Amino acid sequence: MTADIALSVRDLTLRFGALTAVADVGFDAQRGAITAVIGPNGAGKSSLFNLISGAIAPSKGSVVLDGRDVTGHAPHRLLAAGLARSFQITNLFFDLPVHENLRLAAQFLERGRGALRPIASSRVATERVAELLDEFQLGARADALAGTLSHGEQRRLEIAVATAARPTVLLLDEPTQGMSHADTRDTGELIRSLSRDRGLTILLVEHDVDLVMSLSDHVVVMHQGHKLAEGTPAAVRADPKVQSAYFGTAHA
Amino acid sequence: MADAVVLPTPKAELSPTRAIGATRWIAIFFFAIALAFAIVAKSLGDTFYLRLATEALIFGGLALSVDLLLGCTGLLPLGQALFFGLGAYASALTLKSWGDSFWIALAVGACVSALVGIVAGLIAIRSKGVYFALISFGLAQVVSKIVFNTRELGASDGIIGVPPAAVLPGVASTDPVAFFLVTLAFVALVYAGLAYVMETPFGRQLAAIRSNQHRLAFIGFDPKRAKLAVFVLAAAIAGASGALYPMMRGFVSPELMFFQVSGNAVINVIVGGTGTLIGPLYGAALLTALRSVIGSYTEHHQIVIGVLFMVVVIVAPKGLIGYAAALIQRRRTRTAA
Amino acid sequence: MDWLHFVLAPQVINGLSIGVAVVLMALGLTIIFGLLDVINMAHGEFYAIGAYVAVALIAAGLPFWWALALTPPLMAVIGYATERGLIQRVFHSGDRHTLTLLLTFGLSIVVEDVLKLIFGANPLRIDAPIEGATEMLGLFFPNYRLFVMLFGAMVIAAVWILVFRTSLGAMVRAAAYDRHMTASLGVPVNVVYAATFAFGVALAGLAGVLLAPIYSVFPTMGTDFVLIAFSVVIIGGMGSIKGAVIAGLVLTQIQSISSLWISPVWSDPLLFGIMVVVLMWRPQGLFGRLGHG
Numbered sequence: 001m002t003a004d005i006a007l008s009v010r011d012l013t014l015r016f017g018a019l020t021a022v023a024d025v026g027f028d029a030q031r032g033a034i035t036a037v038i039g040p041n042g043a044g045k046s047s048l049f050n051l052i053s054g055a056i057a058p059s060k061g062s063v064v065l066d067g068r069d070v071t072g073h074a075p076h077r078l079l080a081a082g083l084a085r086s087f088q089i090t091n092l093f094f095d096l097p098v099h100e101n102l103r104l105a106a107q108f109l110e111r112g113r114g115a116l117r118p119i120a121s122s123r124v125a126t127e128r129v130a131e132l133l134d135e136f137q138l139g140a141r142a143d144a145l146a147g148t149l150s151h152g153e154q155r156r157l158e159i160a161v162a163t164a165a166r167p168t169v170l171l172l173d174e175p176t177q178g179m180s181h182a183d184t185r186d187t188g189e190l191i192r193s194l195s196r197d198r199g200l201t202i203l204l205v206e207h208d209v210d211l212v213m214s215l216s217d218h219v220v221v222m223h224q225g226h227k228l229a230e231g232t233p234a235a236v237r238a239d240p241k242v243q244s245a246y247f248g249t250a251h252a
Numbered sequence: 253m254a255d256a257v258v259l260p261t262p263k264a265e266l267s268p269t270r271a272i273g274a275t276r277w278i279a280i281f282f283f284a285i286a287l288a289f290a291i292v293a294k295s296l297g298d299t300f301y302l303r304l305a306t307e308a309l310i311f312g313g314l315a316l317s318v319d320l321l322l323g324c325t326g327l328l329p330l331g332q333a334l335f336f337g338l339g340a341y342a343s344a345l346t347l348k349s350w351g352d353s354f355w356i357a358l359a360v361g362a363c364v365s366a367l368v369g370i371v372a373g374l375i376a377i378r379s380k381g382v383y384f385a386l387i388s389f390g391l392a393q394v395v396s397k398i399v400f401n402t403r404e405l406g407a408s409d410g411i412i413g414v415p416p417a418a419v420l421p422g423v424a425s426t427d428p429v430a431f432f433l434v435t436l437a438f439v440a441l442v443y444a445g446l447a448y449v450m451e452t453p454f455g456r457q458l459a460a461i462r463s464n465q466h467r468l469a470f471i472g473f474d475p476k477r478a479k480l481a482v483f484v485l486a487a488a489i490a491g492a493s494g495a496l497y498p499m500m501r502g503f504v505s506p507e508l509m510f511f512q513v514s515g516n517a518v519i520n521v522i523v524g525g526t527g528t529l530i531g532p533l534y535g536a537a538l539l540t541a542l543r544s545v546i547g548s549y550t551e552h553h554q555i556v557i558g559v560l561f562m563v564v565v566i567v568a569p570k571g572l573i574g575y576a577a578a579l580i581q582r583r584r585t586r587t588a589a
Numbered sequence: 590m591d592w593l594h595f596v597l598a599p600q601v602i603n604g605l606s607i608g609v610a611v612v613l614m615a616l617g618l619t620i621i622f623g624l625l626d627v628i629n630m631a632h633g634e635f636y637a638i639g640a641y642v643a644v645a646l647i648a649a650g651l652p653f654w655w656a657l658a659l660t661p662p663l664m665a666v667i668g669y670a671t672e673r674g675l676i677q678r679v680f681h682s683g684d685r686h687t688l689t690l691l692l693t694f695g696l697s698i699v700v701e702d703v704l705k706l707i708f709g710a711n712p713l714r715i716d717a718p719i720e721g722a723t724e725m726l727g728l729f730f731p732n733y734r735l736f737v738m739l740f741g742a743m744v745i746a747a748v749w750i751l752v753f754r755t756s757l758g759a760m761v762r763a764a765a766y767d768r769h770m771t772a773s774l775g776v777p778v779n780v781v782y783a784a785t786f787a788f789g790v791a792l793a794g795l796a797g798v799l800l801a802p803i804y805s806v807f808p809t810m811g812t813d814f815v816l817i818a819f820s821v822v823i824i825g826g827m828g829s830i831k832g833a834v835i836a837g838l839v840l841t842q843i844q845s846i847s848s849l850w851i852s853p854v855w856s857d858p859l860l861f862g863i864m865v866v867v868l869m870w871r872p873q874g875l876f877g878r879l880g881h882g
Contacts, residue, residue: 558699
């Protein structure tokens with residue numbers, strides 16, 4: 001059975017002068033699957049995400065989304081092609097209420113239709129906001145300013161904003177960063193349901209190795225900008241190269 | 253990187269949408285008082301205060317254009333007088349050569365400024381924060397100096413002998429009450445229009461840019477397009493306000509483009525209340541009155557204005573109406589809870 | 590060859606004498622930004638105050654050289670007081686960039702009008718303290734301009750040495766690079782800030798004194814000059830000392846030489862145009878930022 005590849009990355013490289021943050025990284029993300037990118041600090045995971053999500057243009061290489069080359073496209077064009085991302089450092093509209101954060105992201109669903117019509121008449125966006133508040137359990141905090149939310153709530157809102165425009169490919173940059181154990185578990189469930197129930201292709205950067213192992217279908221390991229290994233969670237865990245990179249020794 | 257010099261948006265403050273919503277009655281009050289003032293002034297046969305008030309409103313229009321950029325979008329313009337002056341010159345030239353139609357002069361003023369705004373905007377919006385402020389400052393300095401040295405535009409003397417505009421058949425712009433009401437209507441329309449715009453997807457994008465420009469691209473909107481659009485809109489509003497100036501005063505001069513005018517507009521906005529739209533109008537009214545009162549004692553009114561401004565920046569940066577808006581909003585959320 | 594000699598060379602010398610003064614101002618501005626992260630919109634006014642202080646001292650009977658010696662320390666005191674009294678008040682708010690920009694902008698309005706109040710709106714002149722010209726290479730160069738060039742160059746070199754070769758300078762650069770760490774190392778950061786601001790202001794005042802005999806002195810001279818200063822700093826890179834020096838000298842040369850062909854009205858627009866182009870191409874300016882490269 002041929003795999004349906006939603007996102008494909010080839011020879012992706014990012015150089016800043018003498019420093020190479022990402023070197024010739026390539027992998028495929030299967031549609032509907034959860035692919036995790038892991039690696040020690042400084043491995044280049046965030047830079048990789050920035051390359052894929054259009055935050056920065058690569059020095060070399062390509063990003064192909066649903067068969068279309070989107071290398072170097074700006075983030076808003078990528079969203080139109082179906083790719084969205086959340087951020088490791090919470091990147092919300094802090095002085096706007098939760099529902100407005102969601103509405104702004106949901107407005108994309110009605111782009112091209114009346115930038116000067118009153119907000120109240122954007123039914124599609126309004127309904128989507130209600131959906132998201134429900135799905136991400138933020139209903140009780142809908143009127144609160146995003147900056148007043150607890151850390152866990154903010155991280156949830158981060159993901160919600162990223163999914164608002166119904167992307168097909170979702171990049172999650174350390175979604176459980178700073179979360180309590182319980183919140184991490186819940187977020188893991190959320191991510192699993194996004195993949196399983198809504199068919200999103202998810203690319204995940206995570207430090208929580210247990211979460212990654214239990215959640216992902218496929219794992220890519222990075223080390224000092226290179227792809228070190230890739231495969232199923234079990235295969236990667238057993239790989240001596242990976243163990244040596246993480247722990248400095250190979251386990252028997 | 254230019255990001256290092258970004259003026260960060262104040263996180264604890266009211267978003268413009270809420271600030272505008274919270275001050276609706278304060279806005280209505282403003283226009284009601286203005287109308288009452290007109291009635292009283294007319295019955296007393298006054299012309300001086302009507303003219304002064306009209307001037308305050310004209311500069312209020314300029315202040316609105318500054319607040320659209322600063323309060324609503326988070327862009328600090330230090331050269332908005334450029335568009336104000338261009339509109340004034342365009343209007344003056346139109347009235348001198350193309351007949352006395354109020355509407356045509358107004359339209360020409362707005363359009364000339366908007367066109368220049370497109371060019372200036374393409375340059376300015378690529379930069380953020382202090383760079384935007386300095387580019388807009390520099391543009392105004394440069395163009396005003398060119399105008400100052402251009403003989404065809406009257407050089408340092410400007411253009412004098414501008415005939416009054418015909419607002420309606422038989423009603424000239426030199427009629428103090430009529431022109432006050434016309435200017436009031438203009439300002440009211442601009443205010444209402446901008447308040448409406450802030451309730452549209454476009455307006456909300458502006459507030460989003462002010463809040464976190466970086467994220468906007470990742471939720472699908474190109475911030476550059478929105479910034480260019482708002483820049484041109486602000487230029488048009490400033491130009492239209494400027495167009496009214498020669499109709500009342502009968503002349504224009506390069507001083508209208510000088511930094512002092514841009515600076516005063518920013519002061520009007522900050523003292524009045526950034527992001528409230530009605531605050532800048534109160535600010536313009538208050539400071540015009542203040543300038544006039546002090547001006548009767550000394551010509552060094554800018555010292556007082558400057559000191560007042562610095563005090564506001566240190567002690568009350570939200571501005572008069574800004575604090576009122578915050579109070580109203582707090583009371584609303586408390587009663588809603 | 591003749592053209593080079595009789596037309597170009599004088600322009601180059603002129604450009605250099607203005608250039609060192611512009612560099613002094615730009616240095617002050619860039620150091621203030623590099624360390625304090627403050628956009629000093631009042632920098633032009635400090636330049637003007639320097640010139641007016643010199644005018645006042647000379648009017649009181651002091652020779653120019655006394656004015657030259659006394660004005661920078663006086664400006665330093667004014668700068669220190671401004672930083673402690675005004676800028677510190679908004680320095681620790683989260684909105685520092687906007688508020689300090691607005692505050693110094695307000696200050697510039699007040700200062701300009703105060704100068705007009707005290708000295709009147711008419712331009713004032715100081716006679717050049719050194720008269721005559723020196724013959725070099727078959728040309729006559731005004732002695733005062735030569736002095737400005739040499740003196741200015743010495744001061745710039747001294748600043749360079751101070752910042753890059755002394756431990757005081759190292760401390761300032763460290764504080765620019767990482768405020769919090771430097772504070773936690775026991776450095777009295779507030780005093781460092783105020784002193785740095787004072788230093789930057791003193792440089793602007795010095796430029797004012799040096800240029801006073803060349804240009805006339807009038808209340809709005811600050812606003813005119815601040816655009817040049819900011820353009821140089823932005824092109825050179827905000828916070829970069831190397832950038833301020835190189836951009837300052839090169840840009841004044843461009844202005845000076847181009848005045849052979851274009852009317853002086855266009856010389857500021859030219860500079861501004863260059864600034865815009867540089868900003869488009871390289872938003873961080875030509876060189877890095879103090880402490881960063």
